[in-house]
Amino acid sequence: MSYSRITIASVSFVLCCLLSSVCLIVDAPAAALKSGSDDIASRSDQRFSALKGALPERGVVGYVGESGPLAAGDYYLTQYALAPVVVDHSPNHDLVIGNFPDSLSRDVPSNLQLKKDFGSGVLLFAARPSPQRNVQ
Amino acid sequence: MARLLPALLCLASGFLLVSLGWPHRKSAFSDYLFRASLSVGFGAGVFSVDFFLSLPAGVTHLLLIDLGALAVLLIAFFGQRLLSAAASVAMPPERTGELPRWSERAITVGFVIALCSALYSAIIRILAYPHGYGWDAFSIWNLHARFLFLGGANWRDGFTTLLPWSHPDYPLLLPAVVAHFWSYLGYDDPTVPAVISLLFTFSTVALLLAALSMIRGRMSAMLGATTLLATPAFIEQGTSQYADVPLSFFILASIALLCLRDDLARKDQAHAERYSGLLALAGLAVGCAAWTKNEGLLFLCTLVLARLLTLLRFDVSRGNWISVAPRIAPLVVATIPVLLLIAFFKHVIAPTGDLFSSSASTLHKLLDLSRYWAITRWYLKGFFRFGGWLLLPGTLLLIAYYAAARREKHAEPQTGIRTATLALALTLAGYFAVYLVTPYDIFWHLRFSLMRLFLQLWPSAIFLFFLIVKTREGEAGEVVQVENIEIPSP
Numbered sequence: 001m002s003y004s005r006i007t008i009a010s011v012s013f014v015l016c017c018l019l020s021s022v023c024l025i026v027d028a029p030a031a032a033l034k035s036g037s038d039d040i041a042s043r044s045d046q047r048f049s050a051l052k053g054a055l056p057e058r059g060v061v062g063y064v065g066e067s068g069p070l071a072a073g074d075y076y077l078t079q080y081a082l083a084p085v086v087v088d089h090s091p092n093h094d095l096v097i098g099n100f101p102d103s104l105s106r107d108v109p110s111n112l113q114l115k116k117d118f119g120s121g122v123l124l125f126a127a128r129p130s131p132q133r134n135v136q
Numbered sequence: 137m138a139r140l141l142p143a144l145l146c147l148a149s150g151f152l153l154v155s156l157g158w159p160h161r162k163s164a165f166s167d168y169l170f171r172a173s174l175s176v177g178f179g180a181g182v183f184s185v186d187f188f189l190s191l192p193a194g195v196t197h198l199l200l201i202d203l204g205a206l207a208v209l210l211i212a213f214f215g216q217r218l219l220s221a222a223a224s225v226a227m228p229p230e231r232t233g234e235l236p237r238w239s240e241r242a243i244t245v246g247f248v249i250a251l252c253s254a255l256y257s258a259i260i261r262i263l264a265y266p267h268g269y270g271w272d273a274f275s276i277w278n279l280h281a282r283f284l285f286l287g288g289a290n291w292r293d294g295f296t297t298l299l300p301w302s303h304p305d306y307p308l309l310l311p312a313v314v315a316h317f318w319s320y321l322g323y324d325d326p327t328v329p330a331v332i333s334l335l336f337t338f339s340t341v342a343l344l345l346a347a348l349s350m351i352r353g354r355m356s357a358m359l360g361a362t363t364l365l366a367t368p369a370f371i372e373q374g375t376s377q378y379a380d381v382p383l384s385f386f387i388l389a390s391i392a393l394l395c396l397r398d399d400l401a402r403k404d405q406a407h408a409e410r411y412s413g414l415l416a417l418a419g420l421a422v423g424c425a426a427w428t429k430n431e432g433l434l435f436l437c438t439l440v441l442a443r444l445l446t447l448l449r450f451d452v453s454r455g456n457w458i459s460v461a462p463r464i465a466p467l468v469v470a471t472i473p474v475l476l477l478i479a480f481f482k483h484v485i486a487p488t489g490d491l492f493s494s495s496a497s498t499l500h501k502l503l504d505l506s507r508y509w510a511i512t513r514w515y516l517k518g519f520f521r522f523g524g525w526l527l528l529p530g531t532l533l534l535i536a537y538y539a540a541a542r543r544e545k546h547a548e549p550q551t552g553i554r555t556a557t558l559a560l561a562l563t564l565a566g567y568f569a570v571y572l573v574t575p576y577d578i579f580w581h582l583r584f585s586l587m588r589l590f591l592q593l594w595p596s597a598i599f600l601f602f603l604i605v606k607t608r609e610g611e612a613g614e615v616v617q618v619e620n621i622e623i624p625s626p
Contacts, residue, residue: 005540007235007239010355010359010607011239011242014243014362015246017363018250018366019527020366020524020526020530022526024257025257027257028256028260028261029260029261029265030260039265041268041326042266045267058287076275076302079299080274080279083283083294084283084288086296088298
């Protein structure tokens with residue numbers, strides 16, 4: 001009796017597990033693959049590739065970007081794309097990156113002047129000379 | 137060649153390191169699988185340490201370092217084989233099942249289906265998201281790897297207080313091994329972290345399968361591996377390029393090695409000291425866990441404490457003080473090199489971590505009962521949800537299986553199982569304590585981390601479950617000592 005109970009339990013256990021295996025297949029992002037990679041980090045690397053060539057190889061640059069729920073993610077992706085340059089979330093640097101992927105209105109501090117627009121909302125600003133500004 | 141050479145060097149280093157602590161010479165398939173899966177993790181550990189130590193030393197010829205490390209391991213390996221040639225031991229034979237043949241076939245087919253589904257899902261995911269899925273992949277782990285690889289002489293720039301959100305105090309096993317491979321390629325190819333994450337995911341499954349097969353038999357192994365493969369969150373997390381699955385690998389490795397050592401030593405009590413190498417490997421594995429994530433450091437402490445408490449309970453109560461030291465010393469000694477490395481990283485390179493930096497309100501939080509209740513509720517809820525299962529939670533399935541199959545009865549105390557169970561329980565209690573004093577909003581912190589913390593322990597929990605539960609397989613053959621020739625007992 002005990003023997004058959006364990007046999008049935010083992011087989012039933014595996015069958016129940018396989019329900020979740022079906023879930024794995026159904027949820028696999030095969031559709032994303034067919035329409036090309038939907039990887040936001042890959043897209044971000046492409047957006048910033050031209051800017052990367054205009055930055056120094058090392059050091060710290062500033063950052064201004066959009067506000068809203070996606071703002072932190074945009075900033076993280078910028079840092080990921082531009083490493084090993086450190087991107088400080090502050091406009092108080094000689095060079096400041098502007099990242100405005102979704103909005104046309106760009107709220108930029110007055111101490112910054114546009115140096116170059118790389119398209120797709122990627123901008124490079126230089127700080128106007130000011131005695132109060134921290135120089136790095 | 138640029139891809140194959142570092143992969144071979146990495147695996148060979150891992151395999152030699154594992155072989156140094158491995159007691160057997162004649163091997164069954166599960167034995168090879170155990171060592172092969174461990175080689176992936178230990179190889180990553182060796183590569184990570186090599187790369188990290190080369191940075192402050194300013195050494196740029198990584199091939200020389202890797203060949204040097206390999207040569208040292210080879211010399212140690214052959215030296216050890218020469219010294220222990222006359223003291224080889226035989227493997228316990230593979231256990232024969234007691235389930236009817238049709239059900240064994242059904243379980244095997246189920247395992248193969250689960251394996252194919254998991255492989256399909258994992259490969260599709262890494263092709264669709266080559267940089268990882270989820271913020272932590274590129275805001276922490278791969279970002280650190282980029283700083284290590286692209287930073288050159290300024291590699292420390294990434295561990296600055298200007299980037300607190302990237303957790304610059306997190307240990308570097310994963311970023312350093314990725315950066316090591318990138319150095320061979322010459323560029324930061326996203327397939328490297330993707331393949332490493334895939335290897336860790338399926339090596340964890342292979343390790344679970346091999347360890348259960350060696351200790352409890354083939355059917356237990358199939359059931360355990362199927363449970364893990366059919367945990368969608370484990371496969372998804374494994375391919376997301378976070379460090380939680382590599383950590384789960386090292387936690388499982390340390391527990392499996394500890395249990396295997398105690399199992400073999402119990403069956404071959406006259407020569408228990410021959411299995412001390414497994415204890416040392418368990419120590420290295422838990423050291424690698426601490427070098428992977430901060431939670432691994434907590435697990436290291438709980439494992440050593442649990443081992444000590446378990447041995448004190450069983451040995452000292454029998455007046456057997458002397459036997460305690462050799463059963464814990466190799467484990468502790470093997471963790472020391474990695475602990476020194478972590479101490480160097482934490483005190484010289486990384487800024488202070490964020491969890492315990494605001495100590496002023498810690499006492500207030502500890503006295504707030506509503507926090508205890510909130511965490512308890514999330515623990516209970518998470519227990520049934522964390523795997524992302526369809527319809528039936530895997531945890532519920534295990535409870536149901538236990539109700540049907542019951543517990544395996546053992547004549548002697550299973551110190552390995554007791555140590556591991558206590559260590560996991562203490563680790564869960566440690567996570568609970570961290571949530572209590574977290575400087576973040578407690579619900580935000582629970583929401584974005586609790587499931588991953590449970591996943592870190594899930595492979596080990598499955599392993600212990602199938603060691604404890606009855607699967608109606610035959611008892612193992614005893615280990616017999618022979619001279620140079622290994623003869624399994626009938």
